[in-house]
Amino acid sequence: MERVNRLLSNFIKKNTQLVILLLLFIVFSIILPTFLTSGNIRNILKQNTTVCIASIGLALVVISGNLDLSIGSLLSLTLGVSLRMTQYNTFLAFAVPLVIAVCVGFINGYIVSKFDVNSIIVTLGTLSAIAGFVQFYRKGNIVMGIPGMA
Structure with a gap:
């Protein structure tokens, strides 16, 4: 025992x-x-999919001993761009936000490694820059009630 x-x-x-x-x-x-119930579990999984996908990418950064504070504003930017691209082409709705996210991640990583700047400082600056751009891009509006996304 x-x-x-x-x-x-x-x-x-x-x-x-x-x-x-x-x-x-x-x-x-x-x-x-x-x-x-299956409906509630499906709803929980649907609501947390974006956070889970973002956390996988963030886990790689944390494992390397760094932090990325810009992921929230980058997620906001890429979701907005993806919504805009759905008007033109479904492929673009996936490709353009992915390219934007990879470029921002590359820029953050390049600055941290090349100039030996703390990742918190770099990503805090990126967070502010992207958040400001998103406010400008959306003219201060919040995206809510997207048709077909319920």
Whole structure:
């Protein structure tokens, strides 16, 4: 019994986030009977897809020992450009934002590595520049209620 307690304790210490997530699933399933329905799970996955994809790219930056603060404003810019490109061509709606994101990432990485500037400083400047450009590009408007995206 002592061995089981020790193994369980080690598992919880190593996998704290997983245990908390599992407990949250159990609690919400008890409180809300509709929580574990296929429609709700599909909705949760749909709402978090963009964040998950962005976090994969950000994980590579963090693993290298750097931080990228500009990802939020870059995401806003690329989503806006993608929406604009859907009026012309579906391929452009994917390709142009990807090229923009790669170019911004390359510029950030180049400045950090070539000039030995802290990544937080570089990406904070990029965040401000892109956020300002997005405000200018959208004329201060917020994109909401995109037809066909519900």
